[in-house]
Amino acid sequence: MNKIRKTDIDFFESALAKDSDVISISHILEWIKMIKKEVNSRVEQIPIEKMRLWKFDDITGNIVHESGRFFSIEGIRVETNWGNVLRWEQPIINQPEIGLLGLITKKINGILHFLVQAKIEPGNLNVVQISPTLQATKSNYTRVHKGKIPAFLEYFNGDKSVKILLDQLQSEQGARFLRKRNRNIIVEISEKEDLHIPNNFIWVTLGQLKELIKYDNMINMDTRTVISGISFGSYGTDTLEYFSALSNLKLHNKNLMHSMLNNEIFLNDFDRIISWITNLKSRFDLNVIHIPLRSVNDWKYDGLSINHKDKKYFSVIGVKVEIGNREVISWDQPMVRSIQEGILAFIVKPFNGVYHFLVQAKLEAGNLDILELAPTVQCLTGNYRIGQNEFSVPFLDDVLNAKEDQIWYSALQSEEGGRFYKENNRNMIIEARSDFPTEVPDNYCWMTLNQLSTFIKFNNYLNIAARSLISAVSF
C-alpha cells in the first residue's frame, strides 16, 4: 500500500490548486447565479395521497410508486442496547439498490480537473448545487429498464476505456435510509480526449471544490462523499519533514499535512482501532424489524404529511415538482423534511505534531453493520440548544462555544436534494482548546486523517456525516 502512486500526486496537486485558469472561483459563482436565474423551479407541498403515480399500499400503508420501482417509505422497529432509547419505531426510506456517483477527471494544463454539473434537485437549498458528473440509479446504469440514458454513462459502465482512480462503496444517512449505499467512482480520461461539455457542466480542480465547500449549500452531498474518499498516499516522517522544510509550511499546515500523509505518527495504531471497533460491535446489538408504515408507533398521517406525535425529528411529505423554462419537467414524489437544523462537527487536536480527529462510533438504525465512524458531534435531528436537548450530547459545548480562532471550517450543508427537503446542517471543524482532554469516553477515538482515509477505502466504516466533513479539509 505504500508505493508512491502517480494518482496520489495528481490528486494532491489538484487539491493544492485553489483556483484554475479554466474557470476561476468568481466565474463559477457567477455561472451558478446565471443558471439559477435561467431555470424556473417550483416545489410545492401536496398531500401524500394526492401524489401522481404514488400511493399508500393497501395492506401496509407504505408509500410506494405504482410501478414498484424507485424507492418506498416503510416502517421499522428498532431494538438495541445502545444509547438512551432502547426501542423505537420510525418511517425510513427503503431503496435497496446501489446507486452510482461518478466523477470524470482529466488533466488540463497538467492539473487534474473534475467534471461537475450545476444540478437542480427538488430539495436543494440554493436551488442549484454542484453535483458529480453522473448520479445514476442502478436501473440507469445497468440499463435494466429502458428510458433516457444519462449523460456520460458510457464512462462508468465499461463502454469507454478509462482509468479508474477511485471506486468505493459508501453508506448514506443511517437515520433515514435503510442500508442504502452508493458506488463512489472517479475515472480519468486522456488529456487528448475532447469531451463535448453541455452548458451546465464545468471543469474544476479539487482545490476549487474545497474552496467552494466553504460556501453554504454550494457543493451537493454526492460530490462531497465522492471527493472525501480521495487519499494522497502515505509517507514516513523523515520524507515529510524534508518536504515541509523545503516548502516552508506554517505549523498549522505542517501538522495537517502530517495528519493526511504520515503513516508513522498516531496515538492509536490500526490494530488498536480495529480492536476498539470490534469490542463495540460485539457489545451492541442492532435489531431492525420491518413493520407496516401504517402501524408505526408515535407517527401519524395528518392528511398532508406523516409526523411524529411531538413534532420532533422529521416529517415525510409529498411534493409536486416543476423544473424548466421552455420544456418543463414535472413529477411528484415523497421527501423527508427535517424539523430542525442539525450540527456535524469534528474536534481536532495535535499530538506529536500531527492533527488527530476525535471520532465517534455511532449506531444508526439504517447501518449495515451496527456502528459507523461519525464526527465528534452529530445531532442531525435533535434540538441542540443548550438545556433543551433530550439527552446531553458529549462535546457539544466545546463546539458551540468555540472561539473564532478555533474554527477551521463552518458552513451550512444540505443533504441529498433528491430525497431530503431543504435539510440544512451546520458543518464544522473545530480545533480543541489546549486543555481539551486526551482521554475520551469509550465510544470515541483519536485518529489521524491518514488513518481515516484508510478506513474510508474499506466499506462501511465512515458514515456520510464524517465523510462530508473530511471533504472540506483543505491544505
Next chain:
Amino acid sequence: MNKIRKTDIDFFESALAKDSDVISISHILEWIKMIKKEVNSRVEQIPIEKMRLWKFDDITGNIVHESGRFFSIEGIRVETNWGNVLRWEQPIINQPEIGLLGLITKKINGILHFLVQAKIEPGNLNVVQISPTLQATKSNYTRVHKGKIPAFLEYFNGDKSVKILLDQLQSEQGARFLRKRNRNIIVEISEKEDLHIPNNFIWVTLGQLKELIKYDNMINMDTRTVISGISFGSYGTDTLEYFSALSNLKLHNKNLMHSMLNNEIFLNDFDRIISWITNLKSRFDLNVIHIPLRSVNDWKYDGLSINHKDKKYFSVIGVKVEIGNREVISWDQPMVRSIQEGILAFIVKPFNGVYHFLVQAKLEAGNLDILELAPTVQCLTGNYRIGQNEFSVPFLDDVLNAKEDQIWYSALQSEEGGRFYKENNRNMIIEARSDFPTEVPDNYCWMTLNQLSTFIKFNNYLNIAARSLISAVSF
C-alpha cells in the same frame, strides 16, 4: 501501518518454532490420544421432535429452544442475480449474537506460546480436537444469564489486565449461518504470570499449531480462524532480500516469505482490488427473506430429520449427546449434517518472485455484505466428482488433477463441531502448473498473502473457508 511492531516479530518467531521444549508434537499427539481414551462420548441421532427442551415452533415450524435462547433453525428465501440458481429456499441456522473465540498467549523461553484445550464437541470427527482457550457465547461473556462461568473468561472480558494482540470480527459459514460472526481475539499475559492450567490445556507455539493442521481433523475450526488473522508485518523488498540472503532460504520459502511480508510487490494494488470488489457488490444483489421453516420449498421433515427432496446439500438432524466418564453431561440439540464431503482449495502461483493466491468473490446466502473472498475452489455441498456436478466449477480440474509436487497442503478438516455433524472438507493448497493462466474470470483475483492479511483485519472480507486455508500456511 508500517512501523515494525514487536508483536509481529513475536508472532513470526512463534510461527517459525515448529516444535517446543514445553511439549513436543509427538507428545501432543499422545496426549490427545489419552484424552480420547479417557472420555466417553455418545452422540445418537434422534427425531427432531423428540429433542428435550427443543421444539418445532407452533406457528412457523422453526426449530427453537424452549427458553428462546441459543440458536434456532429457520427458513429463508434467497433471491439473487448471481450464479446459476437465482432463487431458492433453504433452512439456515440463526444465532444473532457475536460469539467469542479467544486465545491466551505467553512467552515461554522467549517464544510466544498459545494456550489451547482438547475439546469434545458432538459433531467432531476424531472426537477430541484442539480448540482455543475460550469459546464463549455472548450470554457467557457478558454474563447476562447466570450459569457456570467458562474457564479463563476473566482474560477476555476486561477483568484481568492483558495486552490485546489481535481482535477482529470474523464471519462463519455463509451457506449455513445467517450473518453469524465471532469476535476472534488473542491476548498476551506476562511471562511471570503463573496460570493454573487444567489437564486438558497445553501451551503450544504457532509453528506447532501449523504442523498439527497438516493432520486430519486435529485443529478445530475456531482455532484455525483465530490464527488465520495473525499478520507478521509489512516490509520493503530490499529489507526482505537482505534477510533472505542472510538466512539462505530456498526459492519456495523465499517466494512465500515475500508473499507474507512484502508490501511492494503485487499484481493488483489495493485500490484496484477494492474497485474489483465494489464493482461486483454493485452488480450483484442478495435479497434474503425470512420464511417459516415449515413452508420452505423442496425441504421436508420425514419424522427423523429435515432433508432436501433430492437428498442433496445437507440435513437438519436432532442428536442426543452424552459426554463424560464419572460425571456425565447430557443434552439434545439440532445439528447440520452435510450430505457429501466438500473441497476447499487455493491455487497459488509466483509472480515476480512472490506467491499470489487466486481468490474468488463468492456470494452465500448468509453473508452480511453480499460477497466474501473465498478460496479458488469451494464446493462445500456440491458433488465434485467430474461429470457429476450440477454446474461446472472453475479450476476444479486443476485441483483434482494436481501432481504430488504441486500439493503444498492437503488435509481433511471439520467445520465447527458444536453445530456441524461430522462435516468433513478436503482442504488443499496447490501450486499452479507453470502454464496456468494469469488472466482469470471476472470474479477471481490474484492477491499476495500480505494483501489477504490486510483484508482479514477489516471486517467481512475473507470467508471462513479462505481463512481456514490461510491458517495452514507455514514457513
